[in-house]
Amino acid sequence: MVVAEDGQAGAGESAPPGWRDRVRARRGGHLALRVVIGVIGCVMIVGGLIMVPFPGPGWLVVFAGLAVLATEFPWASRLLELAKRAVLAATDWLRRQNWFVRVVASLLTLACAAAIVWVTLKLTMGIDLVQMARAFVP
Template identity: 35%
Template sequence: MNAQSDERGGTVPVAEPDSVAGDVTEPERELGSRAPAFIKASRPLHLSWQVGVFAVGLAVVAAGVAMLVLPGPGWLVIFGGMAIWATEFVWAQLVLRWTRRKVTEAAQKALDPKVRRRNIVLTVAGLVIVAALVGVYLWKFGLSLPWNISE
């Protein structure tokens, strides 16, 4: 395991090359609270810190859920709220790790040459069908809008 010294005199794990893909993977952070040390030192202060983090995270997640039906980046805001919760709660850190792993797997699968070729073929087929439907519409009705057709 490689480690480098940081300015505090401790050691920080260094990313190592992935043996399968050959790329560099990030070491996973340790689970637990990331509150400052002076807050962790006092139990009542740490508990009130956690309540505040939970309330802010809940407000952000609620806004994200509302954005699923309203205009806005709903999923992005929901994951932002989860990231806020992950600064204090282990369960949120585990959910974010699982989500990051699944997104990485999906991205690698999407870059697979067979999957890319299939997606390109399906996209071209869909565009040909849409172009044919537009051509039939223009041949039958001309350049009139659908709500102005009197047939």
């Protein structure tokens, strides 16, 4: 078999099996691969959802987890495509709006994120940011 410089097989020839194909070829490999990819994808999604209200790439990690799951599960691929379409539709809609609607949407997003951070800190560590802020106001 002739392999081109970019690693792709020439026209009419099949490419060598990838690592996933070699794992699937072993007894129990297909199930093991699905379990490992399922666990990794789910951990990424849960971790991303935990990061969403905090500074950082929360939604990016959620979408990356869906992309990992989509390599093995057709339902995850469909969900990822649906999420992409929803995000694109929302951003396109927001781009078409005037500055007032954009500012209100940004403030609502900031208020939701602040509320999530406040609830998370209060329930997990017993820290009440509102009470602490009131101590600084005369």
